[in-house]
Amino acid sequence: MKTILIVGGGAAGIAAAISAADAAPGARILLLERLDRVGKKLLATGNGRCNLTNQQACASHYHSSTPREAAAVLRGMEPAAALSFFEDLGLRWTQEDEGRIYPYCMQASMVLDVLLAALAERHIEIVCPAPVRSIRAANGRFDVDAGQHISADAVILCAGGRAAPKLGSDGSGYALAKSLGHSCTPLYPALTALCCDMRTSGGLKGIRASAEVSIFSGETCLGTRRGEVLFTEYGLSGIAVMDLSLLLPQAKKRPSFAELDLFSDEEEAALLRELRTRRSRFAAAPLERFLLGTVHKRLGFTLMKQAGFGALSRRCETLTDPELAALVRLLKHWRFSITGVQGYGQAQVTFGGIPLSEIDENTMESKLCKGLYLAGEILDITGDCGGYNLHWAWCSGIRAGRAAAKEVGA
Ligand SMILES: Cc1cc2nc3c(=O)[nH]c(=O)nc-3n(C[C@H](O)[C@H](O)[C@H](O)COP(=O)(O)OP(=O)(O)OC[C@H]3O[C@@H](n4cnc5c(N)ncnc54)[C@H](O)[C@@H]3O)c2cc1C
Numbered sequence: 261m262k263t264i265l266i267v268g269g270g271a272a273g274i275a276a277a278i279s280a281a282d283a284a285p286g287a288r289i290l291l292l293e294r295l296d297r298v299g300k301k302l303l304a305t306g307n308g309r310c311n312l313t314n315q316q317a318c319a320s321h322y323h324s325s326t327p328r329e330a331a332a333v334l335r336g337m338e339p340a341a342a343l344s345f346f347e348d349l350g351l352r353w354t355q356e357d358e359g360r361i362y363p364y365c366m367q368a369s370m371v372l373d374v375l376l377a378a379l380a381e382r383h384i385e386i387v388c389p390a391p392v393r394s395i396r397a398a399n400g401r402f403d404v405d406a407g408q409h410i411s412a413d414a415v416i417l418c419a420g421g422r423a424a425p426k427l428g429s430d431g432s433g434y435a436l437a438k439s440l441g442h443s444c445t446p447l448y449p450a451l452t453a454l455c456c457d458m459r460t461s462g463g464l465k466g467i468r469a470s471a472e473v474s475i476f477s478g479e480t481c482l483g484t485r486r487g488e489v490l491f492t493e494y495g496l497s498g499i500a501v502m503d504l505s506l507l508l509p510q511a512k513k514r515p516s517f518a519e520l521d522l523f524s525d526e527e528e529a530a531l532l533r534e535l536r537t538r539r540s541r542f543a544a545a546p547l548e549r550f551l552l553g554t555v556h557k558r559l560g561f562t563l564m565k566q567a568g569f570g571a572l573s574r575r576c577e578t579l580t581d582p583e584l585a586a587l588v589r590l591l592k593h594w595r596f597s598i599t600g601v602q603g604y605g606q607a608q609v610t611f612g613g614i615p616l617s618e619i620d621e622n623t624m625e626s627k628l629c630k631g632l633y634l635a636g637e638i639l640d641i642t643g644d645c646g647g648y649n650l651h652w653a654w655c656s657g658i659r660a661g662r663a664a665a666k667e668v669g670a
Contacts, residue, residue, distance in 0.1 A: 262668040263288045264661075265404055265412035267392045267436065269298025270428060271653035272636025272660075273418035274375045275345065279661030280416070281382035287668060289384045292406050294391035294428065298379075299372040301420075301427035305650065310368035313342040313654065314647035315359035321648045323506050324641040325445050329616035333624075333641070337655035345658055346371075349378045360647050392419070395436050397629050414631045414664040416624075418657060421610025421637040422447060433638045434613070441628040442614050445640045448509040449607030451502045451649075454518055456495035456596035460566055464491035467556045472524035473500045475598070477513040489520060491559075496520075496596060499645045502608065505601050506642060509611045520594040522555060528588050535584045543577035550576050555591075563590050609649050613640040623663035624656055631667065633660040 264280050266273045269291050277291045291298065302310060314321070317339045324330035343361070346353060351374045352364035363370045379386060390406040395415055402412045419433025434444050458464070473496075474484040487500030496518055504518070523531055542549045547569055551560030561572065567587040569579070604610070618627055619634055626632040635656035643649040 261286065261288050263290060263410075263412040264414045264416065264664050264668060265290045265292065265402065265410060266416045266418060266661075267292055267395070267404075268418035268420055268429075268433065268636070269293030269295075269386065269388065270301055270418060270420050270636065271299075271650050272420075272657035273416070274299060274379065275654045275657030276416045276418055276633075276635055276661035276664070277384045278349075278375070278378050278382060279345075279658040280665040281384055283662045284665030284668065287665060289382070290410065290412070291379070291384055291386045292390040292392055292404070293386065293388035294430070294432070296389045298386055298388060299375060301424060301429070302372050302375075303368050304424070304427055305368050306362065306647075308368050309362050309366045310371045311360050311362055311647040311650065312346070312353070312371060313339055313361045313651040315339050315355060315361065316646075317342075317643075317648055317651045321644045321646070322641055322652070323510065323611065323643075324616060325612070326616050326640065329621065330641050333616055333619075333621040333656070335621075337651070337659075339651070341658070342651050342654045345654060346374070349374050358646060391432070392436060395440060395632075397440060397632065400631060402631065413668045414633065416633040416635060416657075416660045416664055417638060418634075418636045418660075419638055421613060422604045423449060423607040423610045423637070425604060429610075429637065437614050437634065437638065440626065440632055442618055442626065444614055445612040446509070447613065448611040449601060449604045450506050450509065450611035450642055451608035451645055452505050452606050453492060453497035453602040454495045454501055454505060454596075454598055455600040455602060456518060456598055458493065458495060458596070461491070461562055461596070463558060464562060465493045467491045467559055468498065469520075469522060469556060469559060471500070472521040473504060474519045474521075475504045475507060476517050476519060477511055478516060480513075482511050483507045486524065494602070495599075503645050506611065506644065508601060517595045517597050520596070522591050522594065528592055531588045531591060532584060535587060536581075539576050539579050539584065543575065545576050547572045547574050547576060547579075550579070563587065563594070566590055608645070609637055609642050611642050613638050615640050622659075623667075624660035625663060625667070633664050635660040
């Protein structure tokens with residue numbers, strides 16, 4: 261009986277195992293996971309709801325040091341491919357804003373339950389905890405050391421990256437790939453929060469605001485995203501900010517600041533007119549009243565302080581036109597000096613990995629080691645926030661599983 265061994269029981273590994281079993285019902289499929297259970301990271305995805313794919317999944321939502329190879333490998337990985345995989349397993353789904361797809365019951369645990377049921381129905385052998393320490397290729401077979409020695413006809417390496425090590429992926433997959441002849445591009449934590457100088461913006465921890473966020477290197481804008489921004493004690497977070505963190509490894513120069521536009525639908529002149537109206541309407545009231553009803557209360561106080569308004573007991577009618585203009589500038593161009601990014605512990609994904617040029621785009625098979633397949637985050641391709649990374653993990657896993665099954669011919 262032919263054996264297909266899969267390293268890593270995350271999204272890519274589980275999808276690979278199920279697809280390999282469907283394509284080669286006579287084969288022995290082994291899924292090795294270093295933690296004591298498979299799919300632990302899945303439970304944490306999408307804030308426990310699992311944003312499992314996106315209707316807009318296409319090459320423009322992915323980042324790689326080889327964009328041409330990325331576009332090629334993504335061909336045939338349309339949203340329908342991931343959705344039909346889950347529909348076949350009996351998972352009902354629903355679509356939210358910006359094409360984000362979730363399980364209908366909004367529970368990540370339901371996605372995992374469905375996958376576990378599918379693994380069991382196909383008699384896939386799950387071995388855990390089984391940290392794979394080495395893989396040796398010789399005479400068209402593999403000898404895998406995971407505490408016990410296992411021989412396999414094909415290996416699918418789905419060991420993830422370095423992000424969120426508590427949930428499993430500790431980066432050991434890169435060493436395994438390298439031992440089989442692969443290289444690895446520089447690695448960075450990505451989809452993570454920005455560390456900023458918050459000395460003049462203390463006390464904002466926990467506040468959320470909707471904004472247009474831009475990242476600048478000097479006066480060059482590297483990218484802009486619109487969405488929710490979360491203020492933290494160390495800097496800025498939220499989906500828009502995390503998405504922009506993907507641009508940092510690609511920036512030629514060090515990014516210097518993030519800029520928030522808290523009223524992106526409003527021209528500066530219109531905003532100034534609105535503030536003048538508020539000055540008249542709340543003339544006798546203290547400054548505490550001035551921005552009440554517009555932005556979060558604490559945010560408003562910080563902005564007025566930074567605009568140099570002085571004591572909040574001051575009456576609104578005393579505000580001068582230059583002071584209002586200074587506040588408008590802040591509301592439209594609030595700058596935060598970037599000091600770094602949060603590390604792998606907080607990052608959702610790893611930017612970089614095994615170059616896509618070292619795999620066959622149609623099968624995910626290594627061009628350097630026959631019978632070895634790679635899928636998921638271990639490869640040098642990273643998606644935006646919004647279901648794109650799981651989409652990649654499922655689709656690359658499915659492709660690798662089917663190809664490995666075809667190759668071993670069981
Ligand atoms: C908190 C959080 C929330 C997220 N939310 C979303 C979301 O909603 N939507 C989305 O698209 N993406 C999300 N992501 C990203 C997404 O989860 C990952 O991109 C995806 O899980 C990668 O799948 P993978 O199978 O390649 O790697 P992983 O899921 O990391 O799985 C790799 C597995 O391999 C195992 N392993 C590693 N090394 C070895 C070894 N040597 N031997 C045996 N086993 C090993 C690990 O323990 C792990 O279980 C989120 C990530 C995090 C951290």
